[in-house]
Amino acid sequence: MNPARRGVLAAGLYSATLAAPQFAGTARAEGRTSEARATGRIGPGEVATVRTMTDRIADILDDLGGGHARPMAAAFLVNTVAPYLRASATEAVRKDMLSAASDLTYLTGWMAMYERRQGLGQQYYVKALDLARAAGDHLTYCRTLRGMSLQASHLGYGKKAHELADSAAEAAPQAGPRLVAFLRGQQAHGAAMVGDRRQASVRLTEAESALSKADSRRDAVGGYDRAAYEFHVAHVRAEFGDLPGSIAALQASLRAQPEQQRQGRLHAHAMLAERQFALGHLDAGCATWSAFLDDYLVLSTARGDEHFASLRHHLLAHSRVRAVRHLAGRAREVAALKGLTVR
Structure with missing residues (x-):
């Protein structure tokens, strides 16, 4: 049986009416995790295993595509992470494991979205939010809401994309500069989709300013860099009918794209070609x-x-x-x- 179809989540239809969850209210998620706890014990080594596998799966996604990476992630969630979440542990290790599981679940949802399994992707995202809340992990929680905004924007739900992007930003009051840039860029796209040119411009400026203050570290999951920023610029310009400007931004994004990010490069080239053909x-x-x-x-x-x-x-x-x-x-x-x- 396909691991993506077993116990963890079932594929369904995407819901544009799903309300943006709040970070508060962790009791329900924590209680559910506690009730499922089984015998056996985990420690920092098991947490490191999940983190390492998440990084490796992200690399496989870039090198070979989601068609190979997502089944691996789904199988690892079912066969390894789920038992870890049921095991006993110290409070610190339990929260670290919840956070690591949330990160991998977010990545799996992102891959499902790009593999055109929109309902399944949304369900993974919601599960990632539950895990992040239980872990007290604001970073993955905000990143997941931003991923949900990206999904809504891809499907053409501008109002929902804008709402989710703003919810992600509101849940991250103490975010570092890279996360701020990551969130502001998506807010700019959401604002553009609802026709708010002024807010879209302001958010892009804020994203660029925050990115200039970030370090040069590359995150395997949910990273944000100059290529991602220019990609957001391209989206905003396209929303307002500026195809030449969008083309220029996509070209800038591709120039800044790390060589190993083949999946992102493929998508950017296709969007660029579409817009070049549209202009003749x-x-x-x-x-x-x-x-x-x-x-x-x-x-x-x-x-x-x-x-x-x-x-x-x-x-x-x-x-x-x-x-x-x-x-x-x-x-x-x-x-x-x-x-x-x-x-």
Whole structure:
């Protein structure tokens, strides 16, 4: 049986009416964890195991795609993390384990979202919030709310995206500069989706200012850097109809993208190509789609499959253009290697 379907969570439909949870009120989550506690004991070593596996799964996500990484995460949650959460431990270790489990659950939800399993992703996010509340982990709690905002924005629920982004920011009154930038960038996107140009501009300025004060550390999960900031700029400009500005921001994001973040690069290239084609920049768009294919060839990702379907649409719509015909040949080669079909 697919571990993603066992005990931990079941896939359902995404709900745009789900209320933004509050950080307060941990008793219910803590009580549920306490009632499930079984025999056996864990210590700092088991917490380190979960943290290390989370980092490794994040690396696999970047290198090979969510199609490979998410089943591994789901299996580890079911077979290892769930028993750890039922084991006895000191109060400090118990909270550390809840926090580590929340971090991995958040990452698994993020992967489910990008694998187009939106209901499942939302359920993982809600579970991550419960675990973070029980752990007293404001960082993962806020990061998860921000992830829920990103999911809502991807699905076109602007008001919900704005609400969740603001809820994430409100729950982090003492956030460091990197988390502030992380949250403000999503607030900017949410504001743009509801047509608030002034607030979107203010939030982008705040995100850039906070990012300039952050250290150079890279987080395996939920990190925020210059590439992510420019990606938010691209979203905001696109929401207000500034496609040239959005293209420039996406290009800046790609220049700042770490080499190892193949999954993020694939998504950015696809968005850039879409907008280049929308402006009639077909030669540039074909070059960008070709760069997309370089990463798509080695990644297992439902989001990549979705982008590839968009590429096929462009091939059919502009089949008389020389650069498009050349791209079509490359797409057929990639499709054959991945076992797909393309005309």
